[in-house]
Amino acid sequence: MDYSDLIERLLNNEPRAAARLITIVENDITAAEEIINSIYKYTGNAYILGVTGAPGSGKSTFISTLTKILVEQGKKLGIICVDPTSPLTGGALLGDRIRMKEHFTLNNLFIRSMANRGQLGGLARATEDVIKILDVYGCDIVIVETVGVGQSEVDIFKSAQTVAVLLQPEVGDDIQAIKAGIMEITDIFVVNKMDLPGTDRKVAEISQMLELESSFKYDSNDFSKEFTKIRKWTPEIVKVNSKTGENFDIFLEIVDHHKNFLKETGIIESYEKNRIKNETLQILKHKLAKKVEKLISSNSEIEKYINLVMDKSLDPYSMANLIIKLLGIE
Amino acid sequence: MPEGRKIKVLVCKPGLDGHDRGAKVLARALRDAGMEVIYTGIHNTPEDIVNTVIQEDPDVVMLSMLSGAHNALCPVIMEKLKENGINDVLVAVGGIIPDEDKPFLEKHGLKGFHGPGTELKTIIEFVKNNLKR
Numbered sequence: 001m002d003y004s005d006l007i008e009r010l011l012n013n014e015p016r017a018a019a020r021l022i023t024i025v026e027n028d029i030t031a032a033e034e035i036i037n038s039i040y041k042y043t044g045n046a047y048i049l050g051v052t053g054a055p056g057s058g059k060s061t062f063i064s065t066l067t068k069i070l071v072e073q074g075k076k077l078g079i080i081c082v083d084p085t086s087p088l089t090g091g092a093l094l095g096d097r098i099r100m101k102e103h104f105t106l107n108n109l110f111i112r113s114m115a116n117r118g119q120l121g122g123l124a125r126a127t128e129d130v131i132k133i134l135d136v137y138g139c140d141i142v143i144v145e146t147v148g149v150g151q152s153e154v155d156i157f158k159s160a161q162t163v164a165v166l167l168q169p170e171v172g173d174d175i176q177a178i179k180a181g182i183m184e185i186t187d188i189f190v191v192n193k194m195d196l197p198g199t200d201r202k203v204a205e206i207s208q209m210l211e212l213e214s215s216f217k218y219d220s221n222d223f224s225k226e227f228t229k230i231r232k233w234t235p236e237i238v239k240v241n242s243k244t245g246e247n248f249d250i251f252l253e254i255v256d257h258h259k260n261f262l263k264e265t266g267i268i269e270s271y272e273k274n275r276i277k278n279e280t281l282q283i284l285k286h287k288l289a290k291k292v293e294k295l296i297s298s299n300s301e302i303e304k305y306i307n308l309v310m311d312k313s314l315d316p317y318s319m320a321n322l323i324i325k326l327l328g329i330e
Numbered sequence: 331m332p333e334g335r336k337i338k339v340l341v342c343k344p345g346l347d348g349h350d351r352g353a354k355v356l357a358r359a360l361r362d363a364g365m366e367v368i369y370t371g372i373h374n375t376p377e378d379i380v381n382t383v384i385q386e387d388p389d390v391v392m393l394s395m396l397s398g399a400h401n402a403l404c405p406v407i408m409e410k411l412k413e414n415g416i417n418d419v420l421v422a423v424g425g426i427i428p429d430e431d432k433p434f435l436e437k438h439g440l441k442g443f444h445g446p447g448t449e450l451k452t453i454i455e456f457v458k459n460n461l462k463r
C-alpha cells in the first residue's frame with residue numbers, strides 16, 4: 001500500500017490523516033513499519049508525559065484538568081488513553097473520553113483511545129508508533145495514560161520522558177510504598193483527591209519511602225545502572241485536586257523542573273539511547289516470535305522433537321535450543 | 331481486512347438524554363463480540379460526536395436516542411460528517427424511533443433503528459454485515 005498521501009496530509013497537520021494512520025499502525029504491523037520508516041525523521045519534537053496509577057485513582061480526570069490548563073497556554077496536545085482488552089473475547093470498552101468531554105471541540109487537542117490488545121505492561125504494542133504519529137502531527141506534548149495499573153506495569157517509563165504516578169489517600173499502607181515496580185519508575189508522585197482525609201499521611205509515607213531509597217543507593221546492579229534517570233532524580237511529591245485544579249501550577253512547575261534536569265545533566269541523551277534500545281528489542285521480539293511461530297507450524301522436525309519430549313528423551317529447554325539452531329541465529 | 335483488524339465502534343448519546351442503560355448494555359455486548367467500543371457518555375453535542383469520529387476513526391457510530399430528538403439531531407450529525415469528508419463510517423441510530431420517522435432518517439443515511447426488545451445478537455450481526463470498510 002502507498003501511504004504517501006496520508007503522510008503528506010499528516011505533515012500538514014490534518015487530524016483525519018493522523019487518525020487513519022493510527023488505525024493502520026494499530027491493525028497492521030507491516031504497514032506500521034512502512035509508515036514509521038517514512039515519518040521517523042520528523043519525530044522528536046514532542047515532550048512525552050506518562051500518567052499512570054491504580055484504577056480509580058483519577059488518571060482521566062487529572063489529565064482532563066491538565067489539558068484545560070495546557071491548551072489555555074496555547075500548547076497543542078495529544079492524548080493517548082490505553083484501556084485493557086478482554087483476554088476472553090478480544091473486545092474492549094474504552095471509556096476515558098467520558099471524563100474528557102469538555103475538550104471534545106478543541107482544535108489543538110487530539111485524543112485517541114487505544115485497547116492494549118493483550119499486551120502486558122500497561123501499554124499497547126502500537127503505543128510507541130502512535131506517539132510518533134502525534135509527534136509528527138505537531139503536538140507539543142503527548143500525554144500517555146496507561147491502563148489502570150497494579151504494581152508492575154512499568155512500560156511507560158521506557159516511552160515517556162516524565163512519568164507521573166497518581167495515588168489517592170486512604171488506599172494502601174506504607175508497605176505498598178516500598179514495594180518494587182511502579183514506585184521505582186516515578187518522577188513525580190501525585191497524591192490526587194487532596195480534599196479527602198489522609199492526604200498528608202500519604203504524602204508522608206511517600207517521602208519516607210524516598211528517604212529510604214536515597215540511603216540505599218549502593219544496591220544498584222547492572223539493570224539499574226542502565227536506567228540512571230531514576231537514580232539521579234529525586235522524585236517530587238505534589239498533592240492536587242483534579243476537580244478544582246488546585247496545585248496544578250505546582251505540578252507543572254515540577255514537570256518543567258524535571259525537563260530541565262534531564263537536559264542539564266545530559267541524562268536525556270542516555271534516556272534516548274535506552275528508549276531506542278528498548279523499542280528495537282520489542283520489535284525484534286515480535287519479529288522473532290513470528291518467525292518461530294511460522295517455523296513451529298511448518299517444520300517437520302518440530303513434530304519429532306515434540307515426540308522426543310513426550311518420551312522424556314528430550315526436555316523443553318533442549319528442544320528450544322534445537323529450534324534456535326534451526327532458525328540459524330545462535 | 332488485515333489480520334489484526336478489530337471493528338471499532340463509537341457508542342454515544344446525543345442531546346439531552348440521560349437514559350443510558352441501553353447504550354451501556356449495547357457497549358458491553360459489542361465488547362463481548364470482540365469489538366473495541368468507545369463509550370462517550372451522555373449529553374454529547376453533534377460537534378462532540380463528529381470530533382470524536384475524526385480522532386478515533388471508528389468503523390461504526392451507534393447513536394442511542396430515547397429523547398425524541400432524533401429528527402432534529404441525526405441530520406445535523408450526518409451533515410457535519412459529510413462536511414468533514416467522512417463517508418466510510420456506518421452510522422446507526424437506535425432507541426425509541428417511531429416507524430413514521432424511519433424514511434426521513436434513512437434519507438439522511440442512517441441505518442439500524444433497533445428498538446427495545448431487540449436481541450443483542452441481531453445488533454451484532456447488523457454491525458458485522460453493514461460495515462462500509
